[in-house]
Amino acid sequence: MGISAISRLGLYIVVAAMAMSSAATNENVGAPATTLRIASLNLCTDTLLLQYADPEQIASVTWLSSDPNLSPFAAYARTFHRNQGRAEGILRRPIDLVLTGPTTSTATRAMLKRMEIATLHLDDANSIDALSRNIRRLTQAIGQTTRGDESLQLMYNTLAKLARGSKETAKDQWPYAAFIQPNGLTVGQGSLSDELLHYAGFRNAATLLGLRTYQRFPLESLLRVRPDLLIVQTQHRRYPSLAQELLRHPALVGTALRHEIQPSALMCATTSIADVAVALATTRQRLGRL
Amino acid sequence: MLAVNLAAHAIQCRLGSQLVLNNISFSAESTQLTGIIGTNGAGKSTLLSILAGAEKNFRGRVTVGDTELAHMPLNERAKQIAYLPQNPQVHWDLNAQQVTELGRTPYRRRFNWLSEPSTEDQQAVNAAMRSTQCEAFAQRAVQSLSNGERMRVHLARVLAVQAPIILVDEPINGLDPYQQIHCLELLRRAAQSGGTVIIVLHDLDLAARFCDRLLLLHDNEVLSLGSPTEVLTPANLLTAYQIKPPVHPNVNNLNLANWERQTD
Amino acid sequence: MKVGFTKLLLLLATTMLSLFCLSLILPSSFAEPFLLLELLSKDSDIARTIFLELRIPRTSLALIVGASLGLAGAAMQGLLRNPLAEPGVVGVSGSAALGATLAFYSGLASIMPLALPLGGIAGALLAVILLFTIAGKRAGIATLLLAGIAINAIAGALTALVLNLSPNPFAAMEIIFWQMGSLADRSLLHLQLAGPLMLIGWALILLAAPATRALSLGEATAVSLGINIRNTQVKIIGGTALCVGAGVAVTGVIGFVGLVVPHLLRKLCNNDPAQLLLASAAGGASLLLAADIAVRCIPASAELKLGVITALLGAPFFLYLIFQLRKLEQ
Numbered sequence: 001m002g003i004s005a006i007s008r009l010g011l012y013i014v015v016a017a018m019a020m021s022s023a024a025t026n027e028n029v030g031a032p033a034t035t036l037r038i039a040s041l042n043l044c045t046d047t048l049l050l051q052y053a054d055p056e057q058i059a060s061v062t063w064l065s066s067d068p069n070l071s072p073f074a075a076y077a078r079t080f081h082r083n084q085g086r087a088e089g090i091l092r093r094p095i096d097l098v099l100t101g102p103t104t105s106t107a108t109r110a111m112l113k114r115m116e117i118a119t120l121h122l123d124d125a126n127s128i129d130a131l132s133r134n135i136r137r138l139t140q141a142i143g144q145t146t147r148g149d150e151s152l153q154l155m156y157n158t159l160a161k162l163a164r165g166s167k168e169t170a171k172d173q174w175p176y177a178a179f180i181q182p183n184g185l186t187v188g189q190g191s192l193s194d195e196l197l198h199y200a201g202f203r204n205a206a207t208l209l210g211l212r213t214y215q216r217f218p219l220e221s222l223l224r225v226r227p228d229l230l231i232v233q234t235q236h237r238r239y240p241s242l243a244q245e246l247l248r249h250p251a252l253v254g255t256a257l258r259h260e261i262q263p264s265a266l267m268c269a270t271t272s273i274a275d276v277a278v279a280l281a282t283t284r285q286r287l288g289r290l
Numbered sequence: 291m292l293a294v295n296l297a298a299h300a301i302q303c304r305l306g307s308q309l310v311l312n313n314i315s316f317s318a319e320s321t322q323l324t325g326i327i328g329t330n331g332a333g334k335s336t337l338l339s340i341l342a343g344a345e346k347n348f349r350g351r352v353t354v355g356d357t358e359l360a361h362m363p364l365n366e367r368a369k370q371i372a373y374l375p376q377n378p379q380v381h382w383d384l385n386a387q388q389v390t391e392l393g394r395t396p397y398r399r400r401f402n403w404l405s406e407p408s409t410e411d412q413q414a415v416n417a418a419m420r421s422t423q424c425e426a427f428a429q430r431a432v433q434s435l436s437n438g439e440r441m442r443v444h445l446a447r448v449l450a451v452q453a454p455i456i457l458v459d460e461p462i463n464g465l466d467p468y469q470q471i472h473c474l475e476l477l478r479r480a481a482q483s484g485g486t487v488i489i490v491l492h493d494l495d496l497a498a499r500f501c502d503r504l505l506l507l508h509d510n511e512v513l514s515l516g517s518p519t520e521v522l523t524p525a526n527l528l529t530a531y532q533i534k535p536p537v538h539p540n541v542n543n544l545n546l547a548n549w550e551r552q553t554d
Numbered sequence: 555m556k557v558g559f560t561k562l563l564l565l566l567a568t569t570m571l572s573l574f575c576l577s578l579i580l581p582s583s584f585a586e587p588f589l590l591l592e593l594l595s596k597d598s599d600i601a602r603t604i605f606l607e608l609r610i611p612r613t614s615l616a617l618i619v620g621a622s623l624g625l626a627g628a629a630m631q632g633l634l635r636n637p638l639a640e641p642g643v644v645g646v647s648g649s650a651a652l653g654a655t656l657a658f659y660s661g662l663a664s665i666m667p668l669a670l671p672l673g674g675i676a677g678a679l680l681a682v683i684l685l686f687t688i689a690g691k692r693a694g695i696a697t698l699l700l701a702g703i704a705i706n707a708i709a710g711a712l713t714a715l716v717l718n719l720s721p722n723p724f725a726a727m728e729i730i731f732w733q734m735g736s737l738a739d740r741s742l743l744h745l746q747l748a749g750p751l752m753l754i755g756w757a758l759i760l761l762a763a764p765a766t767r768a769l770s771l772g773e774a775t776a777v778s779l780g781i782n783i784r785n786t787q788v789k790i791i792g793g794t795a796l797c798v799g800a801g802v803a804v805t806g807v808i809g810f811v812g813l814v815v816p817h818l819l820r821k822l823c824n825n826d827p828a829q830l831l832l833a834s835a836a837g838g839a840s841l842l843l844a845a846d847i848a849v850r851c852i853p854a855s856a857e858l859k860l861g862v863i864t865a866l867l868g869a870p871f872f873l874y875l876i877f878q879l880r881k882l883e884q
Contacts, residue, residue: 242728
């Protein structure tokens with residue numbers, strides 16, 4: 001009635017443009033990489049995203065990834081938008097896919113579902129196979145399957161080579177290693193770190209006492225069992241904590257060789273765990289020569 | 291017991307912003323029971339605690355014999371002056387014997403606090419308990435005794451110190467007449483054996499009967515000092531207590547119950 | 555009467571020493587043999603290391619910290635004439651924890667190890683002085699407890715703040731150690747840091763022992779009996795700050811020992827506050843040794859914290875005491 005022909009045309013153009021852009025953003029998952037914007041709400045999914053996605057694809061990562069103690073890509077992560085692991089932080093941005101992990105609250109995941117935003121949930125990998133599955137699912141979702149496959153292949157090759165090397169000695173001749181995390185927590189059977197030990201040619205001292213992951217390895221038992229190697233985290237030098245003081249207990253000093261791992265190397269599983277295993281194998285050779 | 295007298299010289303005491311005592315001077319002699327009387331809030335308890343050395347915040351001097359109280363070492367003073375404050379407390383479930391033994395504290399050797407009391411101490415304690423007739427309930431907890439029995443235990447403690455000067459603050463409050471008279475008799479006997487005894491009390495009849503000298507405080511100053519006859523005159527009592535007798539009173543029989551309040 | 559005390563002290567000392575020896579050699583689980591047997595066997599290197607570096611520090615600390623807590627509790631009760639005064643309840647231990655965490659997490663204790671117990675002592679001193687100012691002069695039960703609640707609340711909040719502000723990621727969770735107390739994995743260094751300072755604290759408190767007796771009759775009478783009140787206050791306040799402060803710095807807050815032990819032993823000591831001091835020291839040491847044996851030998855996936863055991867015993871006891879005292883007041 002009062003709308004002139006020009007404004008009607010303008011209205012058609014605006015609607016068409018919106019339709020086209022929404023069509024573009026509603027690309028189903030698996031379309032060409034350049035159009036997807038991905039946000040990650042979990043430290044470990046951050047790490048995988050930072051490793052495999054193109055920079056244009058990364059919309060947001062959690063603030064934890066900027067901490068060099070926690071993430072191997074800390075400096076790189078700082079160039080991106082930082083979220084707090086909750087939905088509100090990312091809703092204002094154009095996002096096509098949200099990655100969630102075990103630390104993402106059910107409330108957040110429910111909210112994302114209500115808003116009909118595509119999500120991909122990855123549980124923490126507790127074995128090499130699980131890691132492999134995670135990487136494949138992720139790279140498929142973000143359209144980087146080539147990169148994913150290449151890195152996995154590299155990892156498997158390295159691990160296979162290590163396994164061959166360790167098998168040169170009989171398993172009951174392998175040295176014992178014990179993981180001693182802050183607070184004396186150890187790593188048990190059936191975990192990713194435990195698998196790495198085997199690839200590197202060590203037996204896990206925790207199994208001697210039937211300890212599971214995140215159980216304390218009592219200091220007395222540690223002295224009795226006498227593992228050949230203690231695997232510890234690199235310590236926060238400037239500011240102490242009681243958790244890390246344990247390793248400076250006079251009873252432990254000088255009892256066994258120590259192998260240090262950066263906390264960020266094992267915090268979240270990536271294909272570079274193969275490097276961790278290689279380093280452990282090198283230490284094993286040093287042990288053999290002692 | 292050596293005869294020692296206690297003298298106050300121009301005592302002035304200010305607690306907070308209030309002037310509690312102004313220019314108090316008097317002396318108490320041995321073998322005499324001196325009573326301090328006056329209205330509530332006249333400063334009697336404060337004066338007694340100053341004389342005992344418990345209150346340090348005052349101007350003026352207190353002398354014990356020839357020595358200044360302020361210059362006396364703590365332990366020496368404890369052996370010279372025995373003090374019983376108002377409403378004495380006994381924390382913990384101590385029995386009468388233990389409380390009395392505490393009177394010998396000034397004589398206990400410093401590092402022997404775990405050892406048995408000496409013979410001398412034991413004799414002093416026994417004598418004190420005997421004269422106050424506390425032997426019957428020696429092993430009973432003081433908190434469980436009656437008011438009268440409790441008063442006797444505290445007096446026993448004071449007597450156990452065997453100090454030449456005894457200062458007692460309102461010991462007969464809340465006691466029945468028998469106990470009141472008993473208490474004052476004990477104190478008079480202590481004075482007569484050579485002690486210098488000063489007591490704060492309210493009851494003017496008993497003060498007249500038992501005290502050899504009286505100090506009447508009014509308006510934070512000494513209103514009158516002397517024998518009961520000299521002090522308990524109708525003029526003084528009117529000034530100090532605002533009460534007047536119906537007829538001309540006899541100091542040996544004041545009959546205070548019949549006095550009227552002065553209201554104007 | 556005094557013969558009774560000698561017997562009591564002997565009994566307590568014997569208990570304490572037996573528990574000490576028991577704790578040294580008792581195995582932590584059924585799989586391990588008695589340490590003593592191991593020590594006597596030929597190949598005893600490991601056993602010796604365990605004995606010297608782990609058992610001796612832990613057991614010795616249990617003994618001296620327990621003694622300090624018992625002694626400090628009895629001393630505070632003697633000074634304040636209040637049976638509810640106890641380092642944990644009135645906030646002295648909590649403040650000690652604040653001082654110790656400040657010294658530790660700031661990195662100061664890494665540079666100068668003595669800063670750790672000194673920090674604890676500073677915190678404890680602040681609390682005792684504050685407490686004494688609020689509740690010193692003839693304060694009733696209510697005032698004392700309220701003051702303790704306030705001091706504990708402030709100290710607890712500030713401790714949590716210190717831990718949260720530490721750049722070390724593990725710090726925030728360590729509030730549990732500081733508030734629940736533990737003797738696990740303590741080393742000879744801790745013993746050396748805390749021990750001498752605690753001994754000084756003991757000496758100060760025991761010097762004030764005769765004064766606590768006279769104080770049973772109230773401050774005015776005590777003064778007239780020749781007690782120097784100011785000196786006594788300084789000795790007991792200083793001694794309490796020293797032994798509680800140094801103890802908390804290496805073990806965290808362990809509560810209720812100073813409440814339960816003096817109360818249980820008071821009648822046996824004929825209500826003598828001076829005798830009670832020594833008895834409480836021996837009794838506190840025994841209690842903590844026993845609790846530590848329980849913590850070490852009760853099978854559980856995570857080692858129980860020592861403060862939990864003492865709280866399980868002490869808190870109901872505390873309630874019971876409050877009821878008794880309220881009844882007496884009425």
